[in-house]
Amino acid sequence: MNKISMLTVSTMITATLLLPLQGTGIAKQADPLVTTCSQDSQTKAKQLIDEAANQQNIPGIIVASLNKGSKWAYASGEASIYGTDPVKTNFTFRIGSLTKTFTAMVVLQLVDEQKLNLDDTIDKWLPDVVKGTEYEGGHITIRQLLNQTSGIPDYSDHQDFLDKFLPNPLHSFTADELVRTALSMKAISKPGEKWVYSNTNTVLAGMIIKKATGETYGEHIRKRFIAPLKLTSTYVPDDYSFIPGEHARGYFVLDDGQFIDRTEMNPSWANAAGSMISTADDMNTFFHAILSGKLLKPATLDQMLTGVESPAGEYGLGIAGIKLTNGITIWGHGGNVPGFATFTGGTRGGDYVQTLNINAMPSDNTLPLSKSIAEQLIGSSSQ
Numbered sequence: 188m189n190k191i192s193m194l195t196v197s198t199m200i201t202a203t204l205l206l207p208l209q210g211t212g213i214a215k216q217a218d219p220l221v222t223t224c225s226q227d228s229q230t231k232a233k234q235l236i237d238e239a240a241n242q243q244n245i246p247g248i249i250v251a252s253l254n255k256g257s258k259w260a261y262a263s264g265e266a267s268i269y270g271t272d273p274v275k276t277n278f279t280f281r282i283g284s285l286t287k288t289f290t291a292m293v294v295l296q297l298v299d300e301q302k303l304n305l306d307d308t309i310d311k312w313l314p315d316v317v318k319g320t321e322y323e324g325g326h327i328t329i330r331q332l333l334n335q336t337s338g339i340p341d342y343s344d345h346q347d348f349l350d351k352f353l354p355n356p357l358h359s360f361t362a363d364e365l366v367r368t369a370l371s372m373k374a375i376s377k378p379g380e381k382w383v384y385s386n387t388n389t390v391l392a393g394m395i396i397k398k399a400t401g402e403t404y405g406e407h408i409r410k411r412f413i414a415p416l417k418l419t420s421t422y423v424p425d426d427y428s429f430i431p432g433e434h435a436r437g438y439f440v441l442d443d444g445q446f447i448d449r450t451e452m453n454p455s456w457a458n459a460a461g462s463m464i465s466t467a468d469d470m471n472t473f474f475h476a477i478l479s480g481k482l483l484k485p486a487t488l489d490q491m492l493t494g495v496e497s498p499a500g501e502y503g504l505g506i507a508g509i510k511l512t513n514g515i516t517i518w519g520h521g522g523n524v525p526g527f528a529t530f531t532g533g534t535r536g537g538d539y540v541q542t543l544n545i546n547a548m549p550s551d552n553t554l555p556l557s558k559s560i561a562e563q564l565i566g567s568s569s570q
Contacts, residue, residue, distance in 0.1 A: 291505025437526020
């Protein structure tokens with residue numbers, strides 16, 4: 188890879204797990220009613236997907252929705268830039284920062300079980316881990332980790348991390364190593380002062396889960412969500428580099444249009460902030476369970492869906508609200524990793540849930556296309 192390409196990849200890696208939200212507003216009133224979509228709405232949604240899949244920087248697109256129990260799925264485009272095999276709606280893919288929602292849900296269930304408190308400080312569970320002239324772990328709470336207001340920078344912005352990861356995507360990282368890298372940088376802000384997205388926050392949340400329970404975030408995700416919800420194609424891969432199941436090739440697209448295959452990588456670099464693999468159907472099942480109130484006490488779900496203002500809109504605890512043009516708010520999260528761009532979100536109550544995946548990253552299309560499709564498939568609405 189030439190120097191220019193390395194710099195481009197470096198720039199994109201630093202934002203690789205960012206939530207892809209732009210200029211979204213949040214509905215403060217009750218959402219309009221979700222209605223069952225018509226055949227005409229599905230046809231229009233397919234047209235939107237086909238048009239997007241014909242763009243030069245998008246090999247293929249998968250979309251699946253769950254509308255009042257009725258499933259709909261459609262895929263368009265190719266599984267590889269070197270062939271004509273189509274993408275399929277049951278393909279597995281890396282979900283990137285949607286892992287943050289899983290990790291947050293583990294924390295929130297532990298809150299319901301009175302094993303953690305959202306206002307616990309980092310120092311209560313990880314004494315002397317977050318320390319130094321720039322940091323004070325006794326002033327940063329679990330809530331601030333989950334809503335991205337801790338002031339701790341993102342380790343993936345550090346040149347030492349990039350020097351290890353860029354030349355060798357199979358390099359294995361530990362959570363301790365990622366956190367130490369972040370803490371060697373200058374603090375972004377004082378705790379609670381402002382929203383700044385940092386993967387380090389969720390890695391620390393994963394470390395707190397392990398300290399409080401003796402089990403890793405991955406072990407909790409498997410026993411709390413994957414097994415009981417029968418998410419049979421969802422994985423916490425730890426440090427194995429392959430994608431299980433049938434899947435597309437995943438590409439990193441450079442500014443000059445060059446495609447770099449990043450299907451295989453060691454996801455330990457993303458840890459509790461972005462390591463997971465899933466399918467559109469499994470993601471819809473998981474978000475339906477969250478938003479319908481099946482996984483949390485009502486008061487805890489209220490806290491999850493109460494956010495802080497950010498450039499993205501209102502960011503809650505591992506989830507964010509996006510207001511559609513029809514007045515409906517979608518609660519969800521994006522996930523971008525080299526190779527794949529994903530967004531999953533749904534309405535409070537779980538009547539409508541939707542997942543979109545593109546087998547290339549970066550993609551500016553993920554959120555706008557997700558919103559446009561949702562506005563078609565939710566159907567007409569009324570207050």
